[in-house]
Amino acid sequence: MKQFFIFVKKEWLHIWRDRRTLFILIWMPVIQILLYGFALTNEVKNSNFAIFDQSKDEATTIISHQIAASRYFNLVKNVYSYKEIEATFKQGKIRLAVVFPRGFQYDLLHTNHAQIQLIADASDPNTANMLANYATAIINDYQQSINQNAKLPYTINTQLRMLYNPELKGAYNFVPGVMALVLMLVCAMMTSISIVREKEMGTMEVILVSPLKPFRIIIAKTIPYLFVSMLNIATILLLSVYALDVPISGSLLLLIGESILFTITSLSVGILISNTAKTQQTAQFTSVMSLFLPTLMFSGFLFPVENMPLPLQIISNIVPAKWYYIIVKAVMIKGLGFAAIWKETLILVGMTLVLLGISIKNFKIRLA
């Protein structure tokens, strides 16, 4: 056991004395969670738009003002022809153009029917859809305000309730995702690189001739990284509660326990990668290709998994981050207990055991 702790100490010194790497390891999650928590949002607001008003009467002025005043829109310019609209779109300056035809108010008051054209830049389909929805809602409000006294018969009202995230904040969706991303990165990528580095430097030979069992060598390598990631979990949780206002609705203990489990899963992935890679560069690329991208793509926090073609949905099941993301969402945001996530926990435990088994079996005691 004493030998084992000496190895842990050696590994710890590697990290501790490389101040730059340590600095990054500790500050990276902080910067990430703040950056993504505040900046990465799919909400649509302050979208630039232009007005092409061919009528310039009281009604068009009021509607233009109301659209410009809403928090979804930001008026950048008035245009005077369809050609100008096209040119402004091509410079990427606006996302929506509102076109009032000639004689808008006259038509509205005399024939009771007038038309407004919304031209959306649909290169981004969702944003285009949402902007058109918001603008239509504002126009409908105006219409309602001019017909105030008339109440339509047979009206169905809809009462809308936004569960868990009434303000539709992006952070609720992204914080659990960033947690998975950071832990995966710190644990898997850093351990795999640090093991391969010993191979590349030739110091692996020294370790292999030591009396310690290979299995213990590997465990000793991972323990310091386990500590670093626990520190990361703590900072992420503190920041998300106090800086991003994303509360922990469920049990904190459960959340931490599940995070440690996921950390161990990531560490075992890292060990497996280090077994196959020969150079640090390969280790990094394998980590990026097999961990970072799948975590980003398949965990469900950036892209909806249910939209993917079936083969990809099946592949997404072998990405550990997907299960962790489900767990964090359930515990942290929905406030559910262990009963709701035992299946996901079991899957993570199973994955860890399989990964560890494979990497211990493949660990080469001899140099090639």
Next chain:
Amino acid sequence: MRVLKFLLQKELCQIVRDPAIFRILFIMPMIQLLILPLAADYEIKNINLGVVDHDHSEYSRKLINKIVSSGYFRLKDYSAAFTQSMHAIEQDKTDLILEIPAQFERGLVKENEATLLVAVNAINGVKAGLGSAYIQGIIQDYNQDVRTQWIQFPRFNPQPTIEVASSNWYNPNMNYRLFMVPGILVMLVTMIGSTFAANNIVREKEKGTIEQINVSPIKKTQFILGKLIPFWMLALTELTIGLIIARLVYGIIPLGHYITIYIFASIYLLAILGLGLLMSTYAQTQQQSMLVSFFITMIFNLLSGLYTPIESMPQWAQIITRLNPVSYFIDVMRLVVLKGSSLTDIKYQIFALLGFAVFFNTWAILNYKKRSG
């Protein structure tokens, strides 16, 4: 010039003879361009619907039918009580609950008014926003149906109504791939260029081969150029592979000129490679440089407007995106591919990137020291 030629020869040999680089060069675009666009489909469809129908009337059934047949919703849960339906939301089986109160039909017909409850899982704000907008639209349609059934409308509108006609330019079919593929191409070129560049000088430091370069009559500028040009060529090749895949697999043919894309890409690559080399001159070990370059490219990618619109970000983050070369290229790529913008439309972006290129490369040259230690 002759020195530079030798340096280029050395670097190209190193690249060509490294089988790992070649594998990555071909596998990366395959994975990114063939799988990522399939996954990166934000189109909100297949919203899982849970229904709690307390009314069990003809009207409530018609409403449910109308919602399900719209194509946006899939009926996944039909519960007797709201609490049961909440359970399905907790397990992520459904995204949205529609509760129809008892006496819905009676209320509507006799009292002229009825209220439905729609509860949405709003953890994912976009899905919640669009999902609720869709279902409200359908309910309004249904409301109109009910009205026309009961009231004989006069031929002229009794009240002023405004008709809103929306048209979608540049992507009328609302195809998400047209939007994502050009952006993913940028990400691909960036990752290839910057990670290789960032690792390269450090690798020579770690292996000790930098000593030889330090004692040979190579000027600092020549050294940096010798590192820059091969990766620049490598990344442009990668861009070509990517554009071919985009054309063959997704049928994406830019509305603008390919020349515009290449001119912009070559300036962009100078900037991004310069940044990679700069990081490389600072780092001591490959682990450091990998971590830093990975960290920076990750921030660059996520704050580039590829996944989330830049206008939605807070002011300070928008300032960061203006310092982010990737965001300019993604912007330009989409402008040229989808809208056919020309060089004059994107002159502002070109000048910005020229600035970045000069800045990063000068810094890298100044920071590369021929003395070791």
